[in-house]
Structure formats: C-alpha cells, structure tokens
Amino acid sequence: MKRRDFLTAGAALLGSALLAPSAFGASRERVRVGMIGTGMRGQVLLQELLRRDDVEVAALCDIEPIMLGKALAQVEKFGKPRPATFGEDGDKHAYRRLLDGAKVKGGKLDAVIIATPWEWHAQMSIEAMQAKVPVGCEVVAGVTLQDHWDVLNAQLKSGTPYMLLENVCFRRDVMAVLQMVRSGLFGELVHLQGGYQHDLRAVKFNNGDPAKPYGSGLEFGAKGWSEARWRTEHSVRRNGELYPSHGIGPCAMYTNINRGNRFTRINAFATKARGLHDYITKQPGGAQHPSAKTEFRLGDVVTTTLACENGETILLQHDTSLPRPYSLGFRVQGTDGLWMDVNHSIHIEGKSKPHQWEDFQAYQDKYDHPLWRKYASRAEGAGHGGMDFFVIHAFIEALKAEAPMPIDIYDAVTWSAITPLSEQSIAQNFQTLDFPDFTNGQWRTRKPIFAL
Incomplete structure (x- = not known):
C-alpha cells in the first residue's frame, strides 16, 4: 500500500470514528462520570463535563476541602445535581470508595477523570481499570518506566478503556497540519520538533495562599499551594524530559507512531540548572530565603532526540525554568516543505x-479539520483555546459509542515513557537507548485511526 493511500484510508476511518460514532453502534446516550482531583486543572476539565447534556457528574474526590468546595460551586452554578463527594476526611485513598460506587447515586461510574499530581496517575489508573471503570487520565501516565508497563498490563488484562487526555493533539493549527500531512502537502516526512517551552517559575513557587497560587512567594512543597506543593519537587530530584506529551503527541500523530511506525532509539541531554535558583535570589529577600539553598537537578533546557523505524527523527525540548514566551516549538518538515508554529509560517516548494x-x-483555513469546522462554536470559552472541549468530547463520544479511544493505552505509555527513558539517558552520560516496543510488534498492523 502506498504511503499516501495508507494515510488517506486512516483519515477516513478516523472520521467515521469521531464524527459518526453510530457506526460503532452507540449503546448509550448519557454517561455518569466521576472526577479524582478537583484542583485548578481538574476544575477546567470539570467545566467541560458540566457543559454537556450527555454527562452526569456523579462523584468528586479531593483531599483539599477548598478545591472540593470550588468544584461543588461549579456544579451548583451549572444547575446540576450535587454529586457524591469523597476525600473531605483527608484520606489519600478516598478515591477507592469513589471507584467502588457503593456510595454513588446510581452505583458504579461509567468513567473517571484523573487530574491529580503525577505520582498518583499510575496507581489510580490501575485501580480504576481493575474496578472496570474506564479512565481518562491527565497527561503523564506514570513516573517510572515500570509504572508504564504496569498501567499497560492492567489495561490489557482488564480490557477497560483508557485515554490519555492530551489536549494539544486537538489544537486547531495542529489538527490542520495533520490534514496537510495526510494530504501529502509536505511530501514524505523527514524531521519533526516539538516540546514544552513554558516559563513555569511563577507556577513552581508561591506563598501558600490558595487565593494567590502563582508568583506570590518562594515557597514550595508542604508550604506551597497547588502545583508548587507537588510539581516543584520533580525539578529538585529529577533531570529529564518531564512533560513530553504536549510536544510528542502531535508529532506521533503525524508520523503514525504505534500504527505503522515506532520509536526505536532515544537519547537526551540536559544543560546546567540555573534558572530556578536565579529566580529565587532575584526576588526581594530571596537570597536569604530557605528555598535559595535548594539544589535543583532539572536542567534548564533538556533536549531529547528520538529515532523512528521509518527513518524520521523527532526532537523535543523541555524548557520551563528560564524567562521566555510560551511556545511548543512545532516543526514538521518533509521533502516538499515545512511548517513552524513559532513564526506561524509555512513554506511549500512550488507554491511558496x-x-x-x-x-x-x-x-x-483551507485544511481546517472537520471536528473544528463542526464544533468550533461549542468550543468557545473552553480551556486552552478550545482544546479542552475537544479532548473531553473525544473521550465522552468514544465512551458512548463503545469505540476505540482516540489516544489509547499504547499511545499513552509510549509518549509518557519518554520521561523515565530520558532520565536514564542523562544519568548514563547521555547514552542512546533502545526504545521499548509497548505494542509487542502490533505497531506493524495497527491502523492510524487515532489521528483525530
């Protein structure tokens, strides 16, 4: 099969999956969803659930009463029934009672959204799948490489649906470029780039006041609030590509990873760590603050390179500790031209x-994806420029139709495992490593229906 025919067939199949779910024999019109983690990210996703008439938010779980209260206020604002709540007692395992369903109106849930700190994602996802509750998990499927194998094995053993909620795959320009790739506009793909280039210094530190979560102070860990309470610690003790899915998700779609292609090799390099310390010491009184004594392991810029079975290379960069405007740094380059998102530009040989x-x-405008053409008005006001509407929409529609998840378990663990593999490469003097085949050879025959 010619490459272009293969891609076109995959796009057509995908369109039938998400635009006409009845093709799979939709079995239900409404789903009952629970949410584990109602912090600032969880509340954004909760809003998208509450905006839908085909979703009942039946249960909420969080061990922070303030955040749980804010989530309940959201429910009330939308005029929806009050859900069952768990975690008010501070029990870190209260989510198990949510998954059990005994105290949830209507019994066991149809699905759960997991929006907790990263270190909980694998354990909570595994227990949800073992309980036969389909999972929509926020990005980062696990922390260690073993986490990823454990999540994969739990899904394969239980058969419970799992979707990684990677919203950048649904960004409007990203999806338009997917249409261009599939139409052959760039020719044969050769090299791609992406990353997470986002100044998070004011996210990683605050004064512990829930009303001032960003940039209000220099505390982190137990004295911090929101992401400063848990995320900063990863910068203290880890060095690698800590947040790969925003960049690799679209690049993996373009190159059909796990569906006719796969990652074969990986290496990573890290710069020295200076940015977070400098940020602390430049604040009033920062040089005398206890945080100034912290030694951060995370390199300010981490560069990871992946080799693909079909000959492409992909470069990722993680850059969150230095002053810079936000950018994911996408570049899609083929034999006929390239697109770069930083300058919002494109060059096509013979046309430009x-x-x-x-x-x-x-x-x-010409290649705008059918999903955006159809649902752009419904996505207005949704988080991250509408992307959060689309990622929740994809999850809910797949559940209702009992269709394959558009970002499935193989995608989740493959994209997320870049983190521990990059850490290993850096720790071993930037060694190039073999990339594990989580599909056990199935990548050769799997079709690219996941490509949105």
Missing part, C-alpha cells in the same frame, strides 16, 4: 516564493 515564508493562516 523561493526561500520565503508564507503566513500560515490561509493554509489553516
């Missing part, structure tokens, strides 16, 4: 003027 960029907007 030689050696000159064109503005991307006209191409985005």
